[in-house]
Amino acid sequence: MDEPQTLILKVNGQEYKLRPDSRTTVLDALREQIGLTGTKKGCDHGQCGACTVHLEGERVLSCLLLVEGLAGREITTIEGIADPAGELHPMQQAFIDHDAFQCGYCTPGQIMSAIACVKEGHAGSRMEIQEFMSGNLCRCAAYPNIIEAIEAVRAAVLDPANSIQ
Amino acid sequence: MIPFRYQHANDIADAVALAGRLNDAQFIAGGTSQVDLLKEGVQRPTVLIDIFRIGLSEITDLQGGGLSIGANVRNSTASDHPAIRERYTAIAEALHAGASQQIRNMASMAGNLLQRTRCPYLRDPAQRCNKRDPGSGCAAVEGFNRMHAIFGQTDEGAQSQRTCIAVHPSDMAVAMAAHEAVIVIHSSTGERRIAFEDLHRLPEHDPSRDTNLACDDLIVAIELPAFNGTSHYLKVRDRASYAYALVSCATAVEMDGDRIASARVALGSVAHKPWRLFAAEALLQGERPSEELFRRAAEAGLEGARTYSMNGYKPDLARVLVARALSETTGLTPLQGPAGTAFAASVGGIAGVIEES
Numbered sequence: 253m254d255e256p257q258t259l260i261l262k263v264n265g266q267e268y269k270l271r272p273d274s275r276t277t278v279l280d281a282l283r284e285q286i287g288l289t290g291t292k293k294g295c296d297h298g299q300c301g302a303c304t305v306h307l308e309g310e311r312v313l314s315c316l317l318l319v320e321g322l323a324g325r326e327i328t329t330i331e332g333i334a335d336p337a338g339e340l341h342p343m344q345q346a347f348i349d350h351d352a353f354q355c356g357y358c359t360p361g362q363i364m365s366a367i368a369c370v371k372e373g374h375a376g377s378r379m380e381i382q383e384f385m386s387g388n389l390c391r392c393a394a395y396p397n398i399i400e401a402i403e404a405v406r407a408a409v410l411d412p413a414n415s416i417q
Numbered sequence: 418m419i420p421f422r423y424q425h426a427n428d429i430a431d432a433v434a435l436a437g438r439l440n441d442a443q444f445i446a447g448g449t450s451q452v453d454l455l456k457e458g459v460q461r462p463t464v465l466i467d468i469f470r471i472g473l474s475e476i477t478d479l480q481g482g483g484l485s486i487g488a489n490v491r492n493s494t495a496s497d498h499p500a501i502r503e504r505y506t507a508i509a510e511a512l513h514a515g516a517s518q519q520i521r522n523m524a525s526m527a528g529n530l531l532q533r534t535r536c537p538y539l540r541d542p543a544q545r546c547n548k549r550d551p552g553s554g555c556a557a558v559e560g561f562n563r564m565h566a567i568f569g570q571t572d573e574g575a576q577s578q579r580t581c582i583a584v585h586p587s588d589m590a591v592a593m594a595a596h597e598a599v600i601v602i603h604s605s606t607g608e609r610r611i612a613f614e615d616l617h618r619l620p621e622h623d624p625s626r627d628t629n630l631a632c633d634d635l636i637v638a639i640e641l642p643a644f645n646g647t648s649h650y651l652k653v654r655d656r657a658s659y660a661y662a663l664v665s666c667a668t669a670v671e672m673d674g675d676r677i678a679s680a681r682v683a684l685g686s687v688a689h690k691p692w693r694l695f696a697a698e699a700l701l702q703g704e705r706p707s708e709e710l711f712r713r714a715a716e717a718g719l720e721g722a723r724t725y726s727m728n729g730y731k732p733d734l735a736r737v738l739v740a741r742a743l744s745e746t747t748g749l750t751p752l753q754g755p756a757g758t759a760f761a762a763s764v765g766g767i768a769g770v771i772e773e774s
């Protein structure tokens with residue numbers, strides 16, 4: 253096989269030079285090479301959502317993405333969503349306020365997915381949240397509180413819009 | 418994963434030439450099927466040809482009222498596209514009821530059609546599987562076959578090199594069968610179009626092949642013929658969301674006054690390919706919609722089904738589903754959610770909750 257080429261992966265606004273094997277997934281590159289371990293490996297087969305990150309703003313599964321395929325495209329992880337001054341992202345805060353986790357293993361993936369779910373406009377009702385968050389499993393079954401947290405953020409996002417009307 | 422080389426194709430000609438020239442090369446689009454199977458050692462390419470940079474990501478109107486969908490259009494883009502939602506509703510519903518939003522954001526239209534069966538033995542190199550290792554036999558006939566075929570399978574016993582009772586798992590493919598999509602292909606011999614019915618194949622004597630495509634056949638687009646009717650998709654699964662179908666049904670019905678001008682009905686997860694119910698379709702043509710007619714059509718469509726130790730539930734489930742899908746498509750029964758969404762497609766509602774919308 254060929255020698256691995258140097259490849260640049262953009263994560264949370266920073267460029268990382270990697271020499272990936274062609275088999276390296278974004279999940280493994282994040283955790284093992286870059287040292288960002290917030291993104292979790294649950295199943296490694298696309299079935300649990302623990303590895304959810306944003307690719308150019310859209311939620312995707314990093315365990316099914318090969319680094320080689322990304323060249324130059326921008327990834328955001330759970331480490332990249334709080335504001336630089338350290339204030340938590342509203343979704344992170346809502347997960348704390350609504351006690352939306354127990355062990356916390358699924359939580360980074362849940363939060364990344366939830367942020368996208370609200371942004372996509374797929375958090376209109378509890379039923380819609382359940383459907384559009386179904387790609388994120390929670391073994392502790394914190395679902396009711398996760399849904400509450402998402403509803404709270406969606407309400408806050410919609411609030412100013414409502415007052416304009 | 419067995420090591421492979423990774424190569425980006427820059428345009429269609431490049432992709433086709435690479436695939437023709439390199440031994441054991443395979444395309445990769447969204448990678449959601451491909452990477453999973455690479456990890457399991459089921460796919461063993463020496464080179465992966467990434468087709469993302471080619472583009473093929475447009476949805477355009479065709480002359481005469483049809484729609485062309487580029488091979489690389491994301492499943493989530495297609496599922497929310499107004500033309501697909503309004504004119505080809507079954508396709509939007511099937512997409513929304515398949516996988517998860519993360520996977521739909523990655524998955525391409527061509528990749529969706531070409532995803533491999535979810536037969537558990539395909540993914541387990543310790544078990545016999547003619548699809549993975551031709552000649553090794555089939556562990557499913559005498560094993561865990563709850564998800565397996567009732568039509569078109571080859572079954573000459575567990576030891577036979579021909580046996581395969583796997584089903585095609587794609588939801589969208591079932592809806593595309595009902596819409597009689599046309600597949601546009603580029604290969605070393607130029608461009609050609611094939612009927613949807615001829616894309617996937619039955620296992621016959623060679624279960625290792627899922628489709629009639631050659632290794633350098635690149636799907637560039639899927640064309641949907643003009644359609645002036647109503648189409649719909651219904652899916653039954655073990656859990657309310659994010660699960661493959663046990664049985665699914667797509668219908669596409671065009672009316673002429675109060676009579677059915679044409680009806681196309683396809684079942685999913687019952688065969689190695691989306692399974693058209695031609696006998697049922699013939700029975701429906703020219704008739705007035707009624708529950709009794711739909712029950713008869715379902716009865717005719719399910720004739721000849723052959724079941725295994727664990728999938729005996731499928732013919733009954735399919736009969737009920739066909740009759741209900743036709744009834745909902747023709748307006749005899751209301752949809753259980755807004756047309757074009759997962760809520761219309763998911764039998765049983767989401768997590769058992771059916772909210773007023």
Ligand SMILES: Cc1cc2nc3c(=O)[nH]c(=O)nc-3n(C[C@H](O)[C@H](O)[C@H](O)COP(=O)(O)OP(=O)(O)OC[C@H]3O[C@@H](n4cnc5c(N)ncnc54)[C@H](O)[C@@H]3O)c2cc1C
Nearest residue numbers: 298446447448449450451515516525528529531587588636
């Ligand atoms: C956990 C999980 C749950 C899922 N649930 C569902 C579900 O409920 N319903 C459902 O329908 N699907 C489901 N899927 C499957 C998913 O829809 C498919 O994996 C996806 O659509 C494949 O698209 P892709 O672009 O990622 O394909 P890839 O993995 O990139 O490719 C798949 C195949 O297509 C070939 N290919 C890709 N593009 C072309 C082209 N243009 N020309 C020729 N060959 C090409 C590749 O060589 C490969 O053989 C699920 C997947 C996962 C992981």
Ligand code: SF4
Nearest residue numbers: 536546547555581582
């Ligand atoms: S049914 Fe087909 S895919 Fe499944 S084990 Fe048998 S040969 Fe393999």
Ligand code: FES
Nearest residue numbers: 294295296301315
């Ligand atoms: S680790 Fe990626 S979906 Fe489970």
Ligand code: FES
Nearest residue numbers: 354356390391392
């Ligand atoms: S909080 Fe434990 S898996 Fe979700």
